[in-house]
Structures are given as C-alpha cells and as structure tokens.
Amino acid sequence: MAVESEVWVGAAPRRRPEPKRLPTRERWVRRGPLLPALIFAIVLTQLPFLFTLYYSVRERNLLRPGSDRFVGLKNYGKVATDDLFRNAVFNTIKLTVSAVLLSMLLGVALAVVLDKKFLGRGIVRTLLITPFLVMPAAAALLWKTSIFNPVFGLLNWVLSLFGVSNVDWVNRFPMPSIVMVLTWQWTPFMMLIVLAGLQSQSPEILEAAKVDGATAWATFRRITLPHLRQFIELAVLLGSIFIVQTFDSIFMITQGGPGQATTNLPYFIYQKAFRAFDVGEAAAAGVIVVAATIIIATFALRVISGLFQEEA
Amino acid sequence: MAVATTPPITAERAAAARRRRGGKVSGGTVAIGIVAWVVGLLFFSPVLWMFLTGFKQESQASTDPPTFFFTPTLDQYRAIFDRDFAPYFINSATASIVSVVLVIILATPAAYALSIARVAKWRDGLFFFMSTRMMPAVASILPLYIIAKNIRMLDNIWFLSLVYTAMNLPIAVWMIRSFLIELPKEVLEAARVDGAKLFTEMRRVILPMIAPGLAATALICFIFAWNEFFFAVSLTATKAATVPVFLVGFITSEGLFWARLSAASTMAVLPVIIAGWIAQKWLVRGLSLGAVK
Numbered sequence: 001m002a003v004e005s006e007v008w009v010g011a012a013p014r015r016r017p018e019p020k021r022l023p024t025r026e027r028w029v030r031r032g033p034l035l036p037a038l039i040f041a042i043v044l045t046q047l048p049f050l051f052t053l054y055y056s057v058r059e060r061n062l063l064r065p066g067s068d069r070f071v072g073l074k075n076y077g078k079v080a081t082d083d084l085f086r087n088a089v090f091n092t093i094k095l096t097v098s099a100v101l102l103s104m105l106l107g108v109a110l111a112v113v114l115d116k117k118f119l120g121r122g123i124v125r126t127l128l129i130t131p132f133l134v135m136p137a138a139a140a141l142l143w144k145t146s147i148f149n150p151v152f153g154l155l156n157w158v159l160s161l162f163g164v165s166n167v168d169w170v171n172r173f174p175m176p177s178i179v180m181v182l183t184w185q186w187t188p189f190m191m192l193i194v195l196a197g198l199q200s201q202s203p204e205i206l207e208a209a210k211v212d213g214a215t216a217w218a219t220f221r222r223i224t225l226p227h228l229r230q231f232i233e234l235a236v237l238l239g240s241i242f243i244v245q246t247f248d249s250i251f252m253i254t255q256g257g258p259g260q261a262t263t264n265l266p267y268f269i270y271q272k273a274f275r276a277f278d279v280g281e282a283a284a285a286g287v288i289v290v291a292a293t294i295i296i297a298t299f300a301l302r303v304i305s306g307l308f309q310e311e312a
Numbered sequence: 313m314a315v316a317t318t319p320p321i322t323a324e325r326a327a328a329a330r331r332r333r334g335g336k337v338s339g340g341t342v343a344i345g346i347v348a349w350v351v352g353l354l355f356f357s358p359v360l361w362m363f364l365t366g367f368k369q370e371s372q373a374s375t376d377p378p379t380f381f382f383t384p385t386l387d388q389y390r391a392i393f394d395r396d397f398a399p400y401f402i403n404s405a406t407a408s409i410v411s412v413v414l415v416i417i418l419a420t421p422a423a424y425a426l427s428i429a430r431v432a433k434w435r436d437g438l439f440f441f442m443s444t445r446m447m448p449a450v451a452s453i454l455p456l457y458i459i460a461k462n463i464r465m466l467d468n469i470w471f472l473s474l475v476y477t478a479m480n481l482p483i484a485v486w487m488i489r490s491f492l493i494e495l496p497k498e499v500l501e502a503a504r505v506d507g508a509k510l511f512t513e514m515r516r517v518i519l520p521m522i523a524p525g526l527a528a529t530a531l532i533c534f535i536f537a538w539n540e541f542f543f544a545v546s547l548t549a550t551k552a553a554t555v556p557v558f559l560v561g562f563i564t565s566e567g568l569f570w571a572r573l574s575a576a577s578t579m580a581v582l583p584v585i586i587a588g589w590i591a592q593k594w595l596v597r598g599l600s601l602g603a604v605k
Contacts, residue, residue: 030431033421037481038437040418044456044478045444051455062458110351118345124352126589130359133588135539137556138577141563142362145374145570152374152570154361184355192596196604234600245448248541248556252563266542269450274546279454286451297446 049290055283062277075284085285087260088268094175095264096243099182100236106183107190107235108228112220114191115198132188140252143181144170148253174254174261181249186242190235197231198224241297265289359581366575373571388575397576400558405583406469407544407554408537411476412530418477419484420526424514426485427492428500438486442601445482449542460547469552475543480533483601487532490602491525492518531591532598535584555580 056075060068079085114125131139147154148169156166169177201224209219247266250256256263256271263271269289272282365373367384422441426434456475457466465471495518503517519526541556548557559580562573588595596604 027432030429031425033429034425034431034437037418037422037441037485041441041444041478041481044474045447045452048452048455048459049447051458052451055454110348113344113348113351116341116344116348118341118348120345120349124348126592127352127356129588129592129595130356130585133535133585134359134581135541135556135577135584137539137541137559138362138580139358141559141573142358142577145573146361146365147358149374152376152378154357154378157377184358187355189599193600193604196596196600200605231604234603238600241446245450245542247449251541251545252559255563266448266450270453270542270546273454273457279458282454286448286454289448290451293446293448297443 052283052286052290055279056287058280060279062279071280075280076288079281079284079288084260084263085268088263088265091175091260091262092244092264095179095182095246095262096240098179099186099243099246100239102179102183103186103239104190104232104236106187108194108232110187110191111194111198114195128191129188131184132186134185136185136248137252139185140181140249143177143184143249144253148177170253171258174258178246178249178253178262181253182243182246186239189239193231193235193238194228197228201227237299241293244293244296359585362574362577362581364574365571366578368571368574370569370571373574388572389579391572392576392579397558397579400553400555401579403469403548403552404538404554404556407473407476407552408534410470410473411480411537412533414473414477415480415484415533416526416530419481419488419529420519421514423485423488423492424518427489428495428518438489441482441485444478449479453543453546456543457546466547467549467552469548472543472547472552472554475547476537476540479540479543480536483536483598484529484533486601486603487529487598488522488525490597490605491522491529495521525594528591528594528598531587532594534587535591538584538587 057070057072058068059071059074110128114121114128118124146152150156150166150168153169155169156164159167167173205223206219209223214222245266246264247270250262250264250267251270254262256267265285269282269285272278272285276282366388367386368379368382369385369387372379372382422437425431426437431437460466460468460471499517499521500513503513539556540554544554544557545560548554559573559576562569562576591598
C-alpha cells in the first residue's frame with residue numbers, strides 16, 4: 001500500500017488528494033476507460049447468474065410450456081438428496097485431484113529437464129507444449145479412437161509388445177482413461193509455470209551451493225523447491241479451476257458413462273439442462289457449484305494476490 | 313582489502329564452474345538430452361499420429377497392427393470439404409476473431425484504468441474480472457441459452473462471439489495490465505508534461521509501447537476462443553456451429569471414419585498450434601494471468 005501512494009497519480013502531480021476527495025467529475029473521467037469492460041462483464045456474466053438464482057427457486061421445464069411456478073428451495077432439496085448429484089461431486093473431486101497431481105508431478109520433472117542445456121531444447125519444449133494447444137474436443141476424439149480402441153488402438157499395440165492382451169480401456173477403466181487424457185493435456189501448463197519459476201532462480205545462490213559442496217538433490221530440495229512453492233501453488237490452483245470444469249473430454253469419450261462412472265458436475269448439469277430440460281434443478285445444481293467454487297477461488301485469489309503484491 | 317580478497321574467490325568459482333561444465337558435457341548432458349527427446353516425442357506422438365492418419369485411406373487407418381508406411385492421399389480432406397466443413401471453419405474463425413478484437417478494445421482501456429490511472433479500488437476491480445473467469449460456465453449457460461432463445465439469437469455466431477468476449481475479458485485485462493505496469497513512468501510523465509490528453513497519450517505513447525504485449529494477448533485469447541466447446545455445443549445448432557461441434561458428428565464412428573476424423577482434427581487444431589508456437593514466449597504469462605513472466 002505504501003508503494004501505491006508513491007506511484008504515478010495522473011493529472012495532479014502536486015499535493016495529490018486521496019482518490020475519495022477528487023471532484024466527482026474527475027473521478028468519472030478516470031473511471032471512464034474502465035466502464036465499457038465492466039458493464040460488459042456484468043451484463044454477460046453476473047446478470048445470467050442472477051437469472052440462475054431466480055430459476056433455481058422455480059419449477060420449470062422447457063419441454064412443458066406453461067410449467068413455471070415458485071417452489072422455494074425444493075430444487076435444492078431434490079439436488080442435495082439426488083444420488084446422481086453426489087456421484088457427480090465425487091467424480092469431479094476424483095478427476096480433478098488425480099489429473100492435477102499427475103500433471104503437476106510430470107510437469108515438475110519435465111521442467112527440471114528443460115531447465116538444463118541440451119541439443120534441441122527449443123524443439124523439445126515446442127513438442128511438449130503442443131498437447132495443451134490441441135483443441136480438447138479433437139484431442140478427446142483422437143484418444144478415444146486411435147489410442148484407446150481395444151482392437152486398433154496404439155496403446156494396446158504398444159502393450160502387446162510386452163505381452164498384455166487387448167484391454168477395452170474406455171469401458172473397463174473409464175475414469176483412468178479420462179485422467180490420462182487430461183494429464184496429457186495439462187502437463188504442459190504445469191511445466192511452463194514451473195519452468196518459469198526455475199529460470200527465475202538466482203544463479204549465484206545455486207553456484208554458491210555448488211561451491212559449498214551441496215549435492216544436486218540437496219540443492220533441489222533445500223533451495224529450488226522452496227523457491228518453486230508459490231509457482232507450484234499458482235499452477236495447481238489455476239489448473240484446478242480449469243480442470244474442475246472439464247466437459248469436452250467427457251462429452252466426447254464416455255458421455256458420462258459407462259453408467260454414471262465419469263459424470264462430473266459440468267456434465268451432470270448439462271444433462272439436466274439440455275437433455276431433461278429441467279431448468280429448476282439444473283439451476284440449483286449450478287448455484288451449488290458456484291458456491292463451492294467461490295470457497296475454492298478465495299484460496300486461489302489469496303495465493304495469486306501474494307504473487308501480485310510482490311511484484312507491485 | 314577488497315581488491316586483495318576478491319580475485320581468489322572469483323577465480324575459484326570460475327574454476328569450479330569450468331570443472332562442472334567440462335564434466336557434464338560428456339555424460340550428464342547427453343543423457344538428459346536423450347530423456348528429454350524421448351518424453352517430448354512421446355507427448356507429441358498423438359498429434360503426429362493424427363497428422364499422419366489424415367493422409368491415409370480409411371482401410372489403413374484402423375488396422376492391427378497399426379499401419380506406419382503408406383502412400384499419402386488427400387482423399388480425406390476432399391471428403392471433409394464435401395461434407396461442408398468450410399462453414400464450420402468460417403464460423404470458428406468469425407467467433408474467434410470478432411471476440412479477440414472486441415476483447416482488446418474493451419480490455420486495453422480497462423487495464424489502463426486499473427494500472428496507470430489507478431482508479432479508486434483498482435484492486436477490487438482486478439479481482440472482480442478474475443472472479444468472472446473462475447465462475448463455472450455451467451452456472452450461466454442456462455440463462456444465456458434462455459435469453460438467446462427469447463431474443464432470437466440462439467444459433468447465432470455474433471451472440472457466440474459476445475460470449476467468448478466475456479470469457480476472455482479477464483485474461484486480457486490481467487495480461488495487458490501486466491504489460492502496462494512495466495512501462496517506464498518517465499515516458500508517461502513526459503507525455504503528461506507535454507500536455508498530452510488522455511486519448512492522445514493512449515494512442516501515441518502507450519499503444520506503440522505495448523503493441524507486442526497486445527499481440528500476445530490477442531493470440532492467447534484466440535487460442536481459448538477457437539478451442540471452446542461447451543458454449544458452442546450448447547448455444548449453436550446448424551447455422552452458427554463451430555469446428556468442435558462439427559467433430560461431434562464423429563463420436564459414434566467405431567473404427568469407420570478415423571482417417572476422415574484425423575483430417576478434420578488436423579484442420580481443427582492447426583490454426584491454434586501455429587498461433588501457440590508463435591506465442592510460445594508469452595504463453596506462460598497468459599496462462600498465469602500475467603503473474604508469472
């Protein structure tokens with residue numbers, strides 16, 4: 001906050017008044033450039049959410065015109081006691097935790113490798129970030145067909161060289177299959193952020209550790225990992241926010257199945273809204289998800305805010 | 313004193329560094345290089361396989377064992393365009409480009425207000441934008457769908473573009489802000505002293521200096537818009553359907569149209585892969601909302 005008052009203040013360099021004491025007109029002039037974006041964001045993201053709140057206390061089905069009445073918290077009760085909703089919650093947690101952990105472990109390992117000098121480092125880096133750029137819907141379909149297919153899939157062909165016979169991946173291991181695709185997709189994300197962390201280390205400290213005779217592992221554990229902590233936290237939190245919302249791969253690979261084995265919250269709500277057209281219950285489920293997200297996001301913001309204060 | 317003590321230490325360190333480098337080039341570096349290449353190729357292989365399969369005949373696409381050597385053909389690409397792939401591609405391009413242009417127009421002044429001009433409560437403003445990105449899309453999809461239906465904007469590419477603009481706005485505001493706070497204050501002050509008005513200052517001084525940053529932001533937003541599926545599949549049907557929606561048609565193709573699917577996917581992913589390779593340098597910054605450089 002001390003930094004804040006010293007910085008560039010705009011039109012009145014001398015005896016700068018507190019923002020509150022600026023004349024009303026001046027305040028609006030300053031706010032002007034912000035307003036279009038602010039209004040746009042409110043109209044397209046906040047207003048719809050208010051509608052969601054409104055729908056969540058009404059019974060309404062788009063397939064039955066005229067069915068629209070106030071029902072209080074009935075939808076919330078229905079959703080909360082719905083076994084399928086609880087199943088979706090658990091699936092979401094399983095999916096997010098495993099995909100985030102796996103991609104983070106791989107990401108750290110790959111970042112450490114990419115931090116070293118070797119022939120063609122730029123090319124390898126480019127190859128490694130590509131999975132993150134591939135359209136998730138296309139990636140999901142390709143994994144489902146060319147890689148996971150029990151008869152013609154690449155995965156089974158590779159495993160057959162080691163004597164493993166044909167496995168029907170998507171049907172026998174639906175959740176691990178999805179986690180595998182997500183890990184493939186998100187490892188580059190984790191890797192890039194961790195790599196940026198590694199490269200921001202001061203070379204002098206590492207050099208000093210070497211001179212003092214520290215082993216590579218000790219240096220990594222005692223110096224590098226603590227330095228990386230906030231980068232890892234940031235990557236985990238941002239990654240979680242995105243992975244919680246996974247929809248494309250589930251829609252394309254398993255359609256939430258077999259049974260409900262891979263139905264996560266976004267897919268559950270999608271089904272409620274666009275297959276059953278049950279507006280009330282879908283909205284109530286949506287509100288519950290937002291409440292949960294706000295709790296998680298509060299932690300996320302605290303971490304990001306920490307990074308952000310350092311830079312200010 | 314200082315002069316007397318420094319040289320030995322520096323020499324010792326330099327020697328240590330030389331020793332280390334000398335020792336590693338032969339063994340360690342080569343081993344690391346090999347591991348890196350193997351893992352890199354492994355991660356890339358699904359993409360490479362897709363690219364190759366797109367040039368096969370259908371009979372070569374699903375075989376056991378997989379076909380590695382074949383005569384490339386453009387048949388699948390022809391087949392896709394016969395199946396009217398072009399409108400989907402144009403829709404994707406329209407939604408992505410329109411939303412990127414809108415995002416930059418809206419986010420640049422906002423980022424300016426939240427960094428250089430520092431409106432009151434600028435921190436709250438920044439976090440407000442961030443929070444809109446954290447809100448799950450599923451929470452707003454129903455109202456968006458119903459509103460679009462009521463104003464007859466369902467299956468409309470312009471409506472989808474607006475949704476993408478809202479989706480990318482927080483990323484753009486944060487990213488552009490991170491470029492703005494790096495501008496040297498002296499330059500801005502000089503412009504102010506010369507009596508430049510806000511708009512002139514923006515256009516003449518700030519915009520040219522952050523142009524590379526704006527380009528990077530645009531590329532990142534383009535990637536997210538182009539790859540978006542959830543809104544596309546919920547809000548469009550036939551007229552405004554984008555490339556990922558085109559791919560939905562392949563969901564049930566059990567070993568039937570793999571080569572065609574691969575060709576379509578190659579077309580679908582190519583623009584973003586190229587954009588991403590170009591924007592590599594800024595990718596981290598975009599993904600971390602400007603927090604990591």
